[in-house]
Amino acid sequence: MRLRDRQRESQIIQMRLIWTLAFVVIVLGALVSRMIWLQWLQHDRFQALADQNRVQTQAIAPPRGLLLDRHGRILADNQPDFSLVVIPEQVRDLDAALNGLRELISIDDDQIERFHTQLKQRRRAWEAIPLRSRLTMEEIALIAEARHEWPGVRIEAEAIRHYPHGDLFSHVIGYVNRINAEDIAAMDEATLANYSGTNFYGRAGIERQYEQRLHGKVGYRKVETNARGRVQQVLEEIPPVPGEDIHLNLDLDVQRAAWDALGSRRGAVIAIDPRDGGVLAFVSRPGFDPNLFVTGISLTDYAAYRDDPDRPLFNRALQGQYPPGSTIKSMMGLAALDAGVTDWQRTIRDPGFFNLPGTTRIIRDWKRGGHGVVNLHTAVVESCDTYFYDAGLKMGIDHIANFLAHFGLGKITGIDLQGELAGILPSREWKQRARKSAWFHGDTVNTSIGQGYMLATPLQLAQTMVVSARRGKQIVPRVAMGAPAAEPQDQLVLKNPDNWPRMEAALADVLHGQRGTARAAGHGAQYRIAGKSGTAQVFSLASDVEYKELDVAERLRDHALFVAFAPVDNPAIAVAVLVENGESGGRTAGPVARAVMDAWLLDGKGSLRDLSRPRLQPDEGATP
Amino acid sequence: MSSREYLRQLPSHQRGPSNRDLAFRLHVDAPLLAGLLAIMAYGMFILYSAGGEDINLLIRQSMRFLVGFTTMFVLAQFPPRTFRFWTPVLYGIGLVMLVLVLLVGIEAKGAQRWLYIPGFGRFQPSELMKIAVPALVAWFFRDRALPPSFRDVVIALTIVIVPALLIGKQPDLGTALLIAMSGLVILFMAGLSWRIIGAAVAFVAVAAPLMYFYVMHDYQRRRVDTFLNPEADPLGAGWNIIQSKTAIGSGGIDGKGWLNGTQSRLDFLPESSTDFIFAVLAEELGLLGILLLFALYLFVIGRCLWISYHAQDLFSRLLGAGLAITFFIYILVNVGMVSGLLPVVGVPLPLISYGGTSIVTLLAGFGMLMSIHTHRRLIG
Known part of the structure; x- marks a missing residue:
């Protein structure tokens, strides 16, 4: 059992x-x-995943092209900088990491916010996001010591833009700063790929205008990394194509002469070589330090600029619109000659005022008691308003508007900078359109001495001198060297071309004549200068309450203007100077223009140089 | 018929090894030993790559093997009746230690699993229970009538459930389930009726979701969540499983080559020399390498079942089979976890993974199997 x-x-x-x-x-x-x-x-899928793990494609930012002055001196270059970057894909707890880093080194709320913005943006996976730039050696040591605590956080060396001359070129060269969401949103796929390694973008001035040429072409490096992102080996590398170096027409010495001559006053200086349209100097004072903007300006620094009553961020040369005043009298004279309402012999008696015909209205000349008997030559030299009231009224606003348009007033010059303003060249049509009002004789009278509705930027004033020096032939001003913009077809042809030299003689007497309004500026010159002073009455600032507390009297003074070209017989420079609240064009702005012209026209020994050759020989240019 | 003549006429497997057989006299089963050595050699080969070519790691692993083999060899010298005699004592000691662990155990990673024994060091009592629980169930059925009566089933279940609950309390759900399984397979071997098995499976299917919501700890629940959807948190809890699947899949048929696995060598694969070493094998040696390992495992398990088949008393048979199946369940759970078929449970790949007391426990089990095989007597 x-x-x-x-x-x-x-x-x-x-x-x-x-x-x-x-x-x-x-x-x-x-x-x-x-x-x-x-x-x-599923092998192929996992093979791809494993490679994706291991192989990272890193973009290599191309070195940004340098900006050089016409003699090859560096105006903007790139310098190494150490910044703290984060690769979000490798960070397990981002907030904890950020807080930990903030305990270690100073990172302000601004930078954190910017980091978060960039995190949310369209971006490539495994791409490092900058958190803080300009680390000191001390901070680098602190982070290096604690880096094992935060995988995905690392220090990267990158080249950042550096402007060795600080605020000197701030309004013309502009600056670069961190690329932002709007820049990225505006890019097509190809451009976006080309910027994948780049952290900077041209924000203003030449940096913005020539962004594409300066940027270059991105390179790539395929690397094998371990799980903590450390590079084990480089598998493949396509080097970047560096950005193009751009030579500018600017001349460091001329620019500095203009800057120094303006001194601490607010104003602008534009100098253009009328032979090729090259911009020799482009100054707006006060300026700002573009280096502060590169890695992100702090709120404090920005507030200081924004709240400064001198408005250092305002580009007066390009965007400041001022009544041109008497600086247009030479052009007004040529217009009157061309219209046949006057000639060089005709005289008028100036009692110090002008009686608007058909009315009892009196319009005053700037000189009490008047200039006496004046012809066109003396009217230009002494800047007699009454003569031009009379001539203006005789030729009429339509002729004035048509004629002055040939000098570039009322339209942008087309310079290779963005944000240029066009000023106002008033006309019947303009007043009807802008003011919904008919044109009156009184308007014509005001316009004939560059007051009333008429506005022009310092750049436009310089351009009027370029066209004057070229005897009616226009040319587009260029900051960058190289192929000039298409020559404008529009050319002013006078009925009597002899009027050009005769007007130049009158303008020369402004500086070199006994009674010239800018005799002081012409004193001791080694070459003959054709120039015209002007004052712009301050209308807008008078009502600007904000400024009143500061220095009411100073801020209400007229703006001083001066335009000129030289040498008269072979013009090689055209200049416009604006000194805000400088009062007297001849006495305040004139000497500034003279200093700029001397810097460009004289050689080292103080005599007129050979203008057919570059101002500095290549070996001279090498030493700053 | 003389006894010698009788022996000569018996089929070879009933005849037993001859007295001249050295292995037999040392109480070692040569085929089983060969299988184990082959697996271990293979394991060292993989570990060399998985551990980053660290010779010291191999030396420490060899030391464990040495301890394990010594234990195996010593246990093999005792006849099975010795184990049968000591089984209740061993179980009792284990149970006491499990209670002590809960009271005065060493805490690590949010669980109390270790006991400090003066002069001995840290000890994990659940490791002892991996043998004691199946052994006691086998002991319980040593002279019962088979198939087991309902009363016997209830008693056997109690033997299994009490330590399992204590281990689950530590909490170490993975080990608790494994130990429960090792006891339950003895019940299965003893002829538990298919109807009860079917009912139990149905019960587990219903109880599992309830366990999830009412019994599990947060960390356990997270593991289940991760298992069900690893992509939900690819950098956190899902990382391990995604990386190990990637390692296995990218290995392909013939692998990336020894020492050339990118997932493991570039540290994308976590725990690459311990719990996830299977993924290293799969990545570097491919499907062919896996088939070789499975073949070795199958040979060892087959040999154990063969030994069990020819064992002479009920205790030996049940214990032998139980140990063999437990060994297989470890393989299943580890490979299933690494390849994303089962939730992440900290179970090493038997005889391959680096470290742990499990090597000693496993080899102790194989020592008992060798004892069973080499102490057979002729039944008159």
Whole structure:
């Protein structure tokens, strides 16, 4: 009985053992089929995932092209800088990491916010986001010590833009700063790819205008990294194509002469070589330090600029619109000659005021008691308003507007800078459109001495001198060297071309004549200068309450203007100077223009140089 | 018929090894030993790559193997009746230590699993129970009638559940389930009726979701969540499983080559020399390497079942089969975890993963199997 029992039990266990073996084989089969699924059928997908893990494509930002002055002196270059960057994909707890880093080194709320903005933006995976730039050696050491605590946080060396001359070129060269969401949103796919390694973008001035040429072409490096992002080996590298170096027409010495001559006064100086339209100097004072903007300006620094009553961020040369005043009298004279309403012999008696015909309205000349008997020549030299009231009224606003348009007033010059304003060249149509009002004779009278509705930027005033020096032939001013913009077809042809030299003679007497309004500026010049002073009455600032507390009297003074070109017989420079609240064009702005012209026209020994050759020889240019 | 003549006429497997067989006299089963050595050699080969070509790691692993083999060899010298005699004592000690762990255990990573024994060092009582629980169930059925009566099933279940609950309380759900399984397979071997098995499976299917919501700890629940959807948190909890699947899948049929696995060598694969070493094997040696490992495992398990099949008493049979199946379940759970079929449970790949007391425990089990095989007597 017991034996039979045992046999049965033995059979049970033996059956179960066979079941077990079957179970083991089936389950192992299931595991094998799982492996076949993963390793055979899904192999390509996992292979790609493994490569994606291991192989990172890093963009290599191309070095940004340098900006050089016309003699090859560096105006903007790139310098190494150490910044703290974060690769969000490798950070497990971003907030904890950010807080930890903030305990270690100073990172302000601004930078955190900018970081978060960039994090939310369209970006490539595994791309580092900058958190703080300009790390000191001390900070680098602190982070390096604690870096194991935060994988995905690292210090990267990058080249950042550096402007060795600080605020001197701030309004013309502009600056670069961190690329932002709007820049990225505006890019097409190809451009976006080209900027994948780049953290900076041209924001203003030449940096913005020539962004594409300066940027270059991105390079790529395929690297094998471990799980903590450390590079194990470089698998492949396509080097970047560096951005193009751009030579500018600007001349460091001329620019500095203009800057220094303005001194601490607010104003602008534009100098253009009328032979090729090259901009020699482009100054707006006060300026700002563009280096502050590169890695993100702090709120404090920005507030200081924004709240400064001198408005250092305002580009007066390009965007400041001022009544041109008497600086347009030479052009007004040429217009009157061309219209046939006057000639060089005709004289008028100036009692110190002008009686608007058909009315009892009296319009005063700037000189009490008047200039006496004046012809066109003396009217220009002494800047007699009454003469031009009369001439203006005789030729009429339509002729004035048509004629002055040839000098570039009322339209942008087309300079290679963005944000240029066009000023106002008033006309019947303009007044109807802008003021919904008819044109009156009184408007014509005001316009004929550059007051009333007329507005022009310092750049436009310089451009009027360029056209004057070229005797009616226009040319577009260029900051950058190289192929000039298409020559404008529009050319002013006088009915009597002899009027050009005669007007130039009158303008020369402004500086060199006994009674010239800018005799002081012409004193001791080694070459003859054609120039015209002007004052712009301060209308807008008078009502500007904000400024009143500061220095009401000073801020209400007229703006001083001066335009000129030289040498008269072979013009090589045209200049416009604005000194805000400088009062006297001849006495305040004139000397500034003279200093600029001397810097460009004289050689080292103080005499007129050979203008057909570059101002500095290549070896001279090398030494700053 | 003389006894010698009788022996000569018996089929070879019933005849037993001859007295001249050295292995038999040392109480070592040569095929099983060969299988184990092959797996371990293979494991060292993989570990060399997984551990970053660290010779010291291999030396420390060899030391464990040495301890394990010594234990195996010593245990093999005792006849199975010795184990049968000591089983209840061993179980009792284990149970006491499990209670002590909960009271005065050493805490690490949010669980109390270790006991400090003066002069011995840190000890994990659940490791002891991996053998004691199946052994006691086998002991319980040593002279019972089979198939087991309902009463016997209830008693056997109690033997299994009490330590499992204590271990689950530590909390170490993975080990608790494994130990419960190792006891339950003995019940299965003892001929538990298929109806009860079916009912139990149905019960587990219903109870599992309830366990998830009411019994599990947060960290356990997270593991299940991760298992169900690893992509939900690819950098956090899902990282391990995504990386190990990537390692396995990218290995392909013939692998990336020994020492050339990018996932493991560039540290994308976590725990690459311990719990996830299977992924290193899969990545570097491919499907072919896996098939070789499975073949070795199958040979060892098959040999164990064969030994069990020919064992002469009920205790030996049940214990032998139980140990063999436990060994297989470890393989299943580890490979299933690494390949994303099962949730992440900290179970090493038997005889391959670096470290742990599990090597000693496993080899102790194989020592008992060798004892079972080499202490057979002829039944008259």
